[in-house]
Amino acid sequence: MAAITLLRSASLPGLSDALARDAQHVCSSFLPNNNNNKEKKRRWILCSLKYACLGVDPAPGEIARTSPVYSSLTVTPAGEAVISSEQKVYDVVLKQAALLKRHLRPQPHTIPIIPKDLDLPRNGLKQAYHRCGEICEEYAKTFYLGTMLMTEDRRRAIWAIYVWCRRTDELVDGPNASHITPSALDRWEKRLDDLFTGRPYDMLDAALSDTISKFPIDIQPFRDMIEGMRSDLRKTRYKNFDELYMYCYYVAGTVGLMSVPVMGIAPESKATTESVYSAALALGIANQLTNILRDVGEDARRGRIYLPQDELAEAGLSDEDIFNGVVTNKWRSFMKRQIKRARMFFEEAERGVTELSQASRWPVWASLLLYRQILDEIEANDYNNFTKRAYVGKAKKLLALPVAYGRSLLMPYSLRNSQK
Ligand SMILES: CC(C)=CCC/C(C)=C/CC/C(C)=C/CC/C(C)=C/[C@@H]1[C@@H](COP(=O)(O)OP(=O)(O)O)[C@]1(C)CC/C=C(\C)CC/C=C(\C)CCC=C(C)C
Numbered sequence: 001m002a003a004i005t006l007l008r009s010a011s012l013p014g015l016s017d018a019l020a021r022d023a024q025h026v027c028s029s030f031l032p033n034n035n036n037n038k039e040k041k042r043r044w045i046l047c048s049l050k051y052a053c054l055g056v057d058p059a060p061g062e063i064a065r066t067s068p069v070y071s072s073l074t075v076t077p078a079g080e081a082v083i084s085s086e087q088k089v090y091d092v093v094l095k096q097a098a099l100l101k102r103h104l105r106p107q108p109h110t111i112p113i114i115p116k117d118l119d120l121p122r123n124g125l126k127q128a129y130h131r132c133g134e135i136c137e138e139y140a141k142t143f144y145l146g147t148m149l150m151t152e153d154r155r156r157a158i159w160a161i162y163v164w165c166r167r168t169d170e171l172v173d174g175p176n177a178s179h180i181t182p183s184a185l186d187r188w189e190k191r192l193d194d195l196f197t198g199r200p201y202d203m204l205d206a207a208l209s210d211t212i213s214k215f216p217i218d219i220q221p222f223r224d225m226i227e228g229m230r231s232d233l234r235k236t237r238y239k240n241f242d243e244l245y246m247y248c249y250y251v252a253g254t255v256g257l258m259s260v261p262v263m264g265i266a267p268e269s270k271a272t273t274e275s276v277y278s279a280a281l282a283l284g285i286a287n288q289l290t291n292i293l294r295d296v297g298e299d300a301r302r303g304r305i306y307l308p309q310d311e312l313a314e315a316g317l318s319d320e321d322i323f324n325g326v327v328t329n330k331w332r333s334f335m336k337r338q339i340k341r342a343r344m345f346f347e348e349a350e351r352g353v354t355e356l357s358q359a360s361r362w363p364v365w366a367s368l369l370l371y372r373q374i375l376d377e378i379e380a381n382d383y384n385n386f387t388k389r390a391y392v393g394k395a396k397k398l399l400a401l402p403v404a405y406g407r408s409l410l411m412p413y414s415l416r417n418s419q420k
């Protein structure tokens with residue numbers, strides 16, 4: 001009964017009666033009668049709604065996501081409930097997880113159908129993947145090194161995804177960026193559709209076409225990354241963290257969602273697929289927040305401020321302060337709060353890494369540890385991210401590799417309590 005009242009009080013826009021009934025049904029089967037925690041109930045209800053929308057059954061542990069970085073429901077001054085960016089993104093997570101689960105119970109029609117006769121020269125695919133590997137090595141040595149531990153199929157797939165992401169980013173950040181218009185991005189998206197239906201435009205696209213024929217990868221995160229690049233063309237300010245979160249999902253959280261189907265979940269893992277996807281998303285968000293904090297000065301010189309405007313104002317800082325680039329106490333305490341939030345996302349990602357298949361864990365741990373150290377370097381620079389670039393030195397980078405390897409040997413987090 002309490003669930004029904006709360007469901008009504010959430011008054012979600014667009015909530016049909018049928019959906020509300022479904023949600024109520026799912027919800028009442030999981031919500032303990034004696035649960036008096038209102039916040040928890042609200043999350044259960046929202047979660048049930050999502051499951052009702054997707055028509056999948058939740059695992060009980062998945063219902064209560066209590067991470068403090070999340071705010072599922074925002075209430076407008078008029079008292080209307082609005083779904084936050086996090087909630088919208090979580091819907092994508094659920095969809096991706098459902099696709100992977102369906103793939104694990106083999107159903108051939110869910111695998112993208114790619115014609116066998118890709119028009120490539122003899123040995124073409126081999127060369128295409130080889131070139132992807134070269135590009136990955138050139139731009140991202142640590143990722144590349146990490147992929148060397150993976151099985152050959154997985155390694156090549158990650159290279160192909162990496163190259164597509166890199167090329168997408170280059171469109172708006174590369175040497176021809178000033179010529180890029182929204183219609184160029186539309187054409188890039190058309191190319192994406194084509195390669196997903198087995199009609200690659202060039203050899204690098206062909207490698208990705210082949211990859212998506214082998215792994216249950218959905219097109220949505222790729223489309224969303226292009227959407228992030230579109231937003232980079234039209235937007236230089238972010239009103240609040242909710243807007244920034246959405247941007248981070250588009251350009252980086254998507255990478256996590258693209259990678260999980262390739263990296264694979266450890267067969268012994270007891271974690272839900274959704275929780276692994278959530279962790280992958282969190283790692284992307286954490287990386288991008290870190291990128292943003294490292295590049296404040298560089299972005300400001302291009303007229304861009306990715307930091308949440310409302311939080312800047314709350315700290316007594318203006319755009320002018322960012323452009324002037326003087327490290328003050330106000331700036332230091334603002335930065336402390338931002339760094340703390342980025343670390344929370346890294347923490348959220350950590351558990352998920354342990355659930356990945358053994359050979360995929362090392363590169364992910366390495367990238368997590370290395371990226372997180374950038375935050376330590378910003379602190380070591382006394383928060384001067386205006387004129388000093390936080391940089392993790394070679395020795396620290398090298399040290400992170402064996403540490404990452406050690407962590408990759410730990411048993412999945414989901415098994416630890418069950419074996420006590
Ligand atoms: C369960 C669990 C934790 C699974 C792991 C999931 C996983 C592999 C997550 C990866 C997260 C990740 C590496 C995200 C990339 C974030 C990132 C750096 C995004 C950058 C966007 C644009 O930012 P900006 O323009 O501000 O930055 P630059 O100044 O240009 O650097 C990106 C550049 C988007 C493009 C992203 C890439 C080129 C990286 C793609 C990487 C992979 C596909 C490899 C991932 C594999 C490993 C081994 C980590």
Ligand SMILES: [Mn+2]
Pocket residue numbers: 169170173
């Ligand atoms: Mn970039």
